[in-house]
Amino acid sequence: MASGKEMKKIDLAKEMILKNSGLFRCPVCEQELSLSRSNSLYCSKGHNYDLAKQGYVNLLLKQEKSGYDKQLFAARKVISASGFFDPMRKAISKVVWEIGKDEAWSEVSILDAGCGEGSHLAWLCRDLKAKKKGFADLLGVGIDLSKEGIRVAAKEYQGLIWCVADLTKLPLQNQQFDIVLNILSPANYGEFKRVLKDHGVLFKVLPAANYLIELREILFKGTDKELYENDSVKRHFANSFQVVKEQQIHYKVVLKEENLEHLIKMTPLTWNAAQEKIAMIINSGLKSITVAFDLLVGKK
Numbered sequence: 001m002a003s004g005k006e007m008k009k010i011d012l013a014k015e016m017i018l019k020n021s022g023l024f025r026c027p028v029c030e031q032e033l034s035l036s037r038s039n040s041l042y043c044s045k046g047h048n049y050d051l052a053k054q055g056y057v058n059l060l061l062k063q064e065k066s067g068y069d070k071q072l073f074a075a076r077k078v079i080s081a082s083g084f085f086d087p088m089r090k091a092i093s094k095v096v097w098e099i100g101k102d103e104a105w106s107e108v109s110i111l112d113a114g115c116g117e118g119s120h121l122a123w124l125c126r127d128l129k130a131k132k133k134g135f136a137d138l139l140g141v142g143i144d145l146s147k148e149g150i151r152v153a154a155k156e157y158q159g160l161i162w163c164v165a166d167l168t169k170l171p172l173q174n175q176q177f178d179i180v181l182n183i184l185s186p187a188n189y190g191e192f193k194r195v196l197k198d199h200g201v202l203f204k205v206l207p208a209a210n211y212l213i214e215l216r217e218i219l220f221k222g223t224d225k226e227l228y229e230n231d232s233v234k235r236h237f238a239n240s241f242q243v244v245k246e247q248q249i250h251y252k253v254v255l256k257e258e259n260l261e262h263l264i265k266m267t268p269l270t271w272n273a274a275q276e277k278i279a280m281i282i283n284s285g286l287k288s289i290t291v292a293f294d295l296l297v298g299k300k
């Protein structure tokens with residue numbers, strides 16, 4: 001039996017989906033999805049997708065193991081709460097605000113494609129609403145292939161729509177979003193274009209050369225992995241979208257001792273690293289770490 005709190009979450013999710021009816025389409029046959037009385041989304045051809053009691057909808061045809069796991073998202077949640085990503089998020093929020101102001105948006109719909117455990121989207125929606133004369137109406141939708149990530153997101157953040165789904169076949173109708181976020185996640189530009197409105201804007205955040213350089217120096221000294229190379233990712237972006245802004249976001253984060261371990265668990269850099277290298281990082285007494293991102297902003 002579901003507890004009262006869980007029942008409430010699924011009801012909240014239903015309410016949001018009803019309020020935004022026409023948002024979803026079936027990932028199999030591309031027909032519109034409607035909400036049934038039995039807590040699922042269904043299309044006219046009979047494909048069915050369940051709402052989980054935790055308040056998210058699962059639109060994956062096959063459940064995949066994505067290589068991400070519970071431990072990773074738990075670690076990312078701690079790092080996220082420590083303020084690690086805040087300067088990057090503030091930079092995005094500022095640009096969203098400037099563009100929205102210029103275009104006189106009164107409401108704004110945001111898709112976070114590859115949202116992981118949801119903290120970037122939740123932070124951004126909170127920040128935009130809190131700004132002076134914030135957006136009157138704001139729809140936030142977070143999508144990720146990882147059920148573990150979406151579970152954490154749905155548990156943690158309410159008032160947003162959370163979905164397990166494939167980014168290469170977004171279960172969303174055409175031209176639904178003013179903004180698509182793609183933060184430290186793989187992209188599918190064809191799909192992003194399809195779900196963006198004509199005036200819509202894509203924000204992509206990718207690691208820059210010096211991102212976590214202190215860890216790279218220990219793990220990859222003398223190899224070509226010591227610096228992160230993002231030129232080909234940037235080129236691909238510029239070939240797909242009209243670049244309206246490119247911004248470097250560089251800062252240092254002071255690490256509390258316990259957060260170093262969370263950081264190691266969070267980053268794909270260390271997933272295949274030898275145990276002795278991990279121990280070297282933990283014993284290195286690292287006090288601060290370099291964060292370096294490139295923010296790319298593009299229009300259709």
Ligand SMILES: [Zn+2]
Nearest residue numbers: 026029043047
């Ligand atoms: Zn269908």
